[in-house]
Amino acid sequence: MALEKLSDIDRRYIYLLLLVLLAYPVLFPIGLPIQITHEARTIYDDIEAIPEGSLVVMQMDYSAGHAAELGPQSRAIIQHMFMKRLKIIMPCFEPEGPAQTVITMDGMDTFDAVYGEDWVQLPYMVGGESAVAAFASNWPSIVTTDHFGNPLEDMPIMKLYNDANDVVYWFAMGGGSPAGGGSYGPAITQVVARYGTPLGVGALAWGAPLVYPYYESGTIAGLLIGQRGAAEYELLINKPMSAVASTDSISISHLYVVLLIALGNVGYFSRKFRGERK
Amino acid sequence: MTYYQKQLPLLITGILIVTLIFTYFVDIPGSSLYTDELTAWAALVGAFAIALIGPFNLIRYHAGIISKREPDKWLLSVYTIAITIITYAVGVFISPIGASTTLQDMYNTLLVPCSATIYSLTGFFIASAAYRTFQFRNMETSIMLLAGVLIMMKNAAVGGVIWPGFPIIGDWIMKIPNTGGFRGIMLATTVGLIAYGVRLILGFEKVHAGGT
Amino acid sequence: MSILIEGRSFEFLLLILASAFLAYYIYSARRGYRPQIRKMAPLEAIPEAIGRSVETGRPVLFSVGTSTLYSGGAPQTLAGLSVLGYTANIAVELDVKIAIPLLHPEVIPVADEIIRQAYITAGKVDEYDPVYSVRHYGKHTFSWTSGILGHLQREKPGAFIYMGSMLADSVMVAESGHRAGAMMIFGTASSGQMPFIVAAADYSLIGEELYAAGAYLSQDPVLLGSITGQDLTKALILALILLGTIFMTFGIDFLNNLFSM
Amino acid sequence: MNLIAASLTAMILSYVYKENMFFRIAEHTFIGTSSGYFGALAVGVILNSGVNPLLKGKVILIIPIILGVLLITRYIPNVRWMSLWPTSLLVGVGTALAIRGAIRPSLVDQIVATTKPLFVANNSYDSINNILMLVMVVGTLSYFIFTKEHKGALGSVAYIGRITILAALGSSFGNTVMTRMTLLLGRVQFMLGDPAWYVIPVAFAVIILSTIRDRTK
Numbered sequence: 001m002a003l004e005k006l007s008d009i010d011r012r013y014i015y016l017l018l019l020v021l022l023a024y025p026v027l028f029p030i031g032l033p034i035q036i037t038h039e040a041r042t043i044y045d046d047i048e049a050i051p052e053g054s055l056v057v058m059q060m061d062y063s064a065g066h067a068a069e070l071g072p073q074s075r076a077i078i079q080h081m082f083m084k085r086l087k088i089i090m091p092c093f094e095p096e097g098p099a100q101t102v103i104t105m106d107g108m109d110t111f112d113a114v115y116g117e118d119w120v121q122l123p124y125m126v127g128g129e130s131a132v133a134a135f136a137s138n139w140p141s142i143v144t145t146d147h148f149g150n151p152l153e154d155m156p157i158m159k160l161y162n163d164a165n166d167v168v169y170w171f172a173m174g175g176g177s178p179a180g181g182g183s184y185g186p187a188i189t190q191v192v193a194r195y196g197t198p199l200g201v202g203a204l205a206w207g208a209p210l211v212y213p214y215y216e217s218g219t220i221a222g223l224l225i226g227q228r229g230a231a232e233y234e235l236l237i238n239k240p241m242s243a244v245a246s247t248d249s250i251s252i253s254h255l256y257v258v259l260l261i262a263l264g265n266v267g268y269f270s271r272k273f274r275g276e277r278k
Numbered sequence: 279m280t281y282y283q284k285q286l287p288l289l290i291t292g293i294l295i296v297t298l299i300f301t302y303f304v305d306i307p308g309s310s311l312y313t314d315e316l317t318a319w320a321a322l323v324g325a326f327a328i329a330l331i332g333p334f335n336l337i338r339y340h341a342g343i344i345s346k347r348e349p350d351k352w353l354l355s356v357y358t359i360a361i362t363i364i365t366y367a368v369g370v371f372i373s374p375i376g377a378s379t380t381l382q383d384m385y386n387t388l389l390v391p392c393s394a395t396i397y398s399l400t401g402f403f404i405a406s407a408a409y410r411t412f413q414f415r416n417m418e419t420s421i422m423l424l425a426g427v428l429i430m431m432k433n434a435a436v437g438g439v440i441w442p443g444f445p446i447i448g449d450w451i452m453k454i455p456n457t458g459g460f461r462g463i464m465l466a467t468t469v470g471l472i473a474y475g476v477r478l479i480l481g482f483e484k485v486h487a488g489g490t
Numbered sequence: 491m492s493i494l495i496e497g498r499s500f501e502f503l504l505l506i507l508a509s510a511f512l513a514y515y516i517y518s519a520r521r522g523y524r525p526q527i528r529k530m531a532p533l534e535a536i537p538e539a540i541g542r543s544v545e546t547g548r549p550v551l552f553s554v555g556t557s558t559l560y561s562g563g564a565p566q567t568l569a570g571l572s573v574l575g576y577t578a579n580i581a582v583e584l585d586v587k588i589a590i591p592l593l594h595p596e597v598i599p600v601a602d603e604i605i606r607q608a609y610i611t612a613g614k615v616d617e618y619d620p621v622y623s624v625r626h627y628g629k630h631t632f633s634w635t636s637g638i639l640g641h642l643q644r645e646k647p648g649a650f651i652y653m654g655s656m657l658a659d660s661v662m663v664a665e666s667g668h669r670a671g672a673m674m675i676f677g678t679a680s681s682g683q684m685p686f687i688v689a690a691a692d693y694s695l696i697g698e699e700l701y702a703a704g705a706y707l708s709q710d711p712v713l714l715g716s717i718t719g720q721d722l723t724k725a726l727i728l729a730l731i732l733l734g735t736i737f738m739t740f741g742i743d744f745l746n747n748l749f750s751m
Numbered sequence: 752m753n754l755i756a757a758s759l760t761a762m763i764l765s766y767v768y769k770e771n772m773f774f775r776i777a778e779h780t781f782i783g784t785s786s787g788y789f790g791a792l793a794v795g796v797i798l799n800s801g802v803n804p805l806l807k808g809k810v811i812l813i814i815p816i817i818l819g820v821l822l823i824t825r826y827i828p829n830v831r832w833m834s835l836w837p838t839s840l841l842v843g844v845g846t847a848l849a850i851r852g853a854i855r856p857s858l859v860d861q862i863v864a865t866t867k868p869l870f871v872a873n874n875s876y877d878s879i880n881n882i883l884m885l886v887m888v889v890g891t892l893s894y895f896i897f898t899k900e901h902k903g904a905l906g907s908v909a910y911i912g913r914i915t916i917l918a919a920l921g922s923s924f925g926n927t928v929m930t931r932m933t934l935l936l937g938r939v940q941f942m943l944g945d946p947a948w949y950v951i952p953v954a955f956a957v958i959i960l961s962t963i964r965d966r967t968k
Contacts, residue, residue: 009409011406011409012767012768014402014405014406014409015402015405015406015767018401018402018405018935019939022932022935022936022939023939023943026936026939026940026943027943032435032436032439033435033438033439034435035435035438035445037445037449063393064389064390064393064394065393065394065396065397065934066397066934067390067394067937068394068398068933068934068936068937068938069929069930069933069934095788095789095792096385096389099382099385099386102382103386123795123796123799124792124795124796125321125796125800126321126322126324126325126328126792126793126796128324128845129317129845129848129849129852130316130317130318130320130321130324130844130845130848131317131321133313133314133317133848134314134317134318134321137310137313137314138314141314141315141318141800142318142321142800143799143800144799144800144803144804145799186852188852188856189848189849189851189852189853189855189856190848190852192856193852193855193856204930205433205926205927205928205929205930205933206682206923206926206927206929206930206931207682207926207930208452208926209452209456209460209681209682209919209922209923209926210460210681210682210923212452212453212456212457212460213457213460213461213464213861213864214856214860216453216457216864217856217860217861217863217864218860218864219856219860225926226433226926226929226930226933227929227933227936228433228435228929231435246933246936246940247435249932249936249939250433250434250435250929250932250933250936251434251435251436251437252436253928253932253935253936254430254431254433254434254436254437254928254929254932255434255436256405257404257405257408257430257928257932258427258430258431260405260408260409261408261409261412261423261427263409264408264409264410264411264412264413265412265413265414268413268414268415269414282832283832283835286836286839287835287836287838287839288839290836290839290840290843291839291840291842291843291846292843293843294839294840294843294844294847295843295846295847295850298843298844298847298848298851299505299847299850299851302495302498302851303494303495303498303501303502304493304494304495305493305494305495306493315811316844317844317848318800318815319812319814319815319818319840319844320815320840320841320844320845321796321800322796322797322800322801322812322815322816322819323815323818323819323822323837323840323841324841325793325794325796325797325801325819326793326797326816326818326819326820326822326837327793327819327822327837327841328789328790328792328793329790329791329793329794329797330790330819330820330822330823331822331823331825332786332789332790333786333787333790334823334826336782336783336786338826354775354776354779355779357776357779357780357783358779358782358783359783360783361779361780361783361784361787362782362783362784362786362787363787364787365783365784365786365787365788365791366786366787366788366790366791367787368787368791369787369788369790369791369792369794369795370791370794381788381791383752384784384788385788386752386756387752387753387755387756388755388756388759388780388781388784389781389784389785389788390756391756391757391759391760391763391941392759392763392777392778392780392781392784392785393632393781393785394760394934394937394938395759395760395763395764395777395938396632396636396763396778396781397632397658397934398931398934398935398937398938399662399763399764399766399767400658400661400662400931400934401931401932401934401935402767402935403661403662403665404661404927404928404931404932406665407661407664407665407686407689407690408928410665410668410690411668411689411690412689417914418688418913418914418917419688419689419917421914421917421918421921422685422688422689422917422918422920422921422924423921424921425917425918425919425920425921425922425924425925426685426921426922426924426925426928427925428922428925429921429922429924429925429926430925430928430929432925433925433926433928433929451918451922452922453880454880454883454884454887455883455887455915455918455919455922456918456919456922456923457884458883458884458887458888458891458915458919459887459891459915459916459917459918459919459920460681460919460923461861461864461865461888461891462887462888462889462890462891462892462894462895462912462915462916463681463697463698463891463895463916463919464857464861465724465727465857465858465861465862465888465892466697466698466724466891466892466895467679467697467698467857468853468854468857468858469508469698469720469723469724469727469858470565470679470698470701470720471565471849471850471853472505472508472509472512472723472850473508473512473701473716473719473720473723474564474565474568474846475846475847475850476508476509476512476513476516476716476719477512477516477712477716478842478843478846480513480516482516482712483568500859501854501855501858501859504854504858504859505850505854525898526898526900527897527898528897528898528899528900528901529900564842564845564846632781636766636774636778639770640770643770681920681923682923682927684916684920684923685920685921685923685924685927686924688917688920689924696916696920697895697916698895698897699895699897702897706897717897717898718898720897721896721897721898721899724892724895724896725896727858727862727892728889728892728893730862731862731865731866731885731888731889732889734862734863734865734866735865735866735867735868735869735885737866738866738867738868738869739868739869739870741868745862745863745866746863749859749863
């Protein structure tokens with residue numbers, strides 16, 4: 001009797017407890033350990049091996065809805081690129097990308113990199129897959145100024161870039177599924193398929209199962225998965241930031257969901273058992 | 279008249295698909311220029327849709343509600359139209375490229391909290407969905423449930439501390455059954471996509487051109 | 491072979507073969523060839539769901555999902571629209587009201603036409619109320635989702651049929667639909683949302699099943715032929731995989747060499 | 752500024768308690784700003800890669816610009832069909848790019864990656880995995896065969912496929928939990944920051960007051 005009640009808890013109590021469990025470690029950190037996965041380490045090793053001064057592309061495609069996971073990821077990756085003194089072009093094919101890039105670059109340690117020479121932030125380019133294709137093959141056909149309205153023709157960094165063959169490593173932040181016009185999808189089809197540029201992908205955790213087959217088949221070179229991936233990368237570059245701090249809350253919320261599933265099943269089976277006896 | 283209405287759009291679509299696919303395979307001079315130009319065109323037309331149709335549609339819809347003075351709704355509609363026009367005007371007239379600090383401030387203050395929070399509501403819903411629907415009802419749901427729980431224990435950093443086997447099993451699930459399943463789905467879906475393209479080329483897929 | 495770009499010859503051959511299969515079967519289906527399609531329980535359940543709505547005097551809610559007509563998800567939206575045609579015919583016949591909230595404005599005329607046709611076929615064109623049936627809750631996925639959430643709680647539909655591409659809205663509408671007590675028949679080819687519909691809906695179609703649904707219900711020769719061509723293409727892929735594996739086991743990297751030609 | 756953002760966050764979160772006026776205000780703020788914001792960005796794109804190059808002498812761009820303007824004919828009754836020309840350009844280019852881009856990574860690469868040796872010398876773990884992968888991919892693909900009834904050999908292979916799909920979906924669910932929880936956590940962290948947390952007691956007060964009002968009704 002009492003067991004059956006376990007499947008009838010009011011959803012509002014479930015929601016309230018979830019909020020409390022997420023908030024508690026934010027206020028009182030616990031410091032649970034983090035293990036580094038091979039997916040993240042592959043990206044770290046690849047970027048670590050790139051010679052100083054090489055050209056890389058950091059495709060900043062995510063919206064505010066995805067910033068909680070992808071913001072820390074992109075911050076960690078860009079930080080690593082600056083540490084290695086690479087030359088970074090940051091294009092955006094999601095409307096909110098440029099605004100998110102501004103947020104990400106706020107407070108970044110750029111190691112005295114010069115804007116326009118060592119890194120540049122491009123505006124939003126409309127057209128999804130078509131835009132990525134045009135940017136990879138012939139950028140002046142789609143973009144003429146940077147995000148702040150300065151002409152790109154005069155910038156030293158853009159003189160290094162003719163097409164995707166000049167790029168040593170392409171990293172795409174992705175807030176969508178490959179089929180849905182999301183962001184690493186076009187990079188796979190228009191950059192890797194056409195130019196063979198090594199591609200690293202920063203995926204949302206829920207998008208990971210969809211992008212994993214590409215990682216297994218070797219189509220993409222590296223994969224960072226969700227908040228966990230960001231935390232791992234922050235540890236890899238030895239600069240713990242927000243993602244490491246969030247790990248406790250995420251761990252506890254996962255245990256909570258597992259507990260909820262267990263409770264739901266206890267209620268389900270006790271009800272079923274009683275039903276059969278009747 | 280009907281030719282321009284019904285047949286020409288289908289013809290445009292068909293020719294574009296065939297030529298664009300051919301330029302991917304065939305090594306003719308100028309083929310990549312053709313692709314670049316057309317993709318840039320599509321991007322431009324897409325921009326017109328977002329710049330003109332989107333806001334116009336929204337304003338028209340809410341203007342309808344205001345003109346009918348629908349109770350409890352029309353004041354909200356006035357507000358919606360006002361905020362649409364203000365944002366648009368700030369974006370277009372104060373900073374043509376969208377990089378002014380005013381627009382970035384509006385983005386940070388209004389858009390970021392709304393879109394992130396509405397999306398985050400799914401966090402609550404996923405908790406109650408897990409509680410309500412994920413039960414060992416039969417062989418099939420049990421397998422799904424088991425895989426899901428194991429992946430969660432892999433993702434939670436604490437999982438490996440509770441039992442070192444969790445990350446190993448989780449990795450294996452991602453590597454073999456997950457990849458196998460989604461690879462099959464991906465292959466089938468790509469075949470479906472090609473079929474859709476063939477039907478478009480042959481002119482049997484008419485919905486986008488106003489046919490049924 | 492020098493006309494073709496190196497490394498793409500075999501890709502080209504594969505595409506041409508697939509297209510040839512598809513074109514051949516589409517045309518032979520138009521000439522009268524009728525393939526059998528395997529039974530799909532979720533689609534058989536649609537009349538039952540509508541019948542239940544009749545008994546309880548509640549309306550039907552339909553959705554064709556989150557994709558536009560010009561993106562990768564377009565085939566899903568089109569498949570949803572064919573299921574809508576079937577559903578609307580039954581609903582109109584049984585005098586049940588049907589509502590379809592649309593995310594993308596360009597789908598509005600298409601959906602309007604389909605439901606109008608259903609009323610015309612049943613000879614009840616005077617009863618058609620487009621303002622009730624065809625709705626628009628804004629072009630942002632989540633504003634549209636919240637519109638559906640409100641609709642579910644206010645109108646308490648007896649059947650909720652959702653066929654098309656899905657985003658994060660799937661888990662929200664499924665939870666809300668459950669609270670409203672609707673019988674839910676969902677179908678999607680959006681991989682990320684499949685677990686929720688399999689767990690939460692009463693019946694579910696996943697992946698390419700959704701594409702086959704239209705052909706299954708409408709028995710449209712073009713679609714049926716296309717399904718046959720697709721099956722043959724899949725059989726070709728299966729053969730390639732098996733052949734490649736056999737060669738690989740004996741140490742010959744047959745497929746890799748083939749595809750780099 | 753932060754207080755406005757925090758209020759909007761709290762107003763939307765209130766939906767999980769129940770649908771209410773505050774939620775509707777936040778929702779319409781969202782609809783309005785997103786439409787205006789993205790519209791303005793698109794105007795920037797039109798100027799940047801359409802009008803400016805045209806004025807500099809790239810005359811051919813007049814075609815997409817005219818097509819783009821034609822979209823508005825959707826709202827003019829007698830010439831509504833003209834809006835289908837730009838749509839057909841979008842459908843054509845979009846589908847073609849999707850297909851040519853998908854063949855290599857989603858078809859060929861996936862076929863090639865599945866074909867691995869079934870027996871790896873001195874490595875039974877790899878051998879078993881390779882065999883399993885083959886069986887699972889073949890099963891999943893067979894599950895999507897529609898024109899044959901799933902009976903006999905095809906039936907058992909397709910059943911393996913269905914089980915594989917469900918395991919894959921389960922792992923997809925497991926990963927989704929992380930995304931959704933991180934999103935929610937992002938909001939929680941924001942609300943606990945300064946000065947956003949001032950909103951929390953106000954929000955609770957509103958909820959308590961409205962509950963009392965509902966009870967007394």
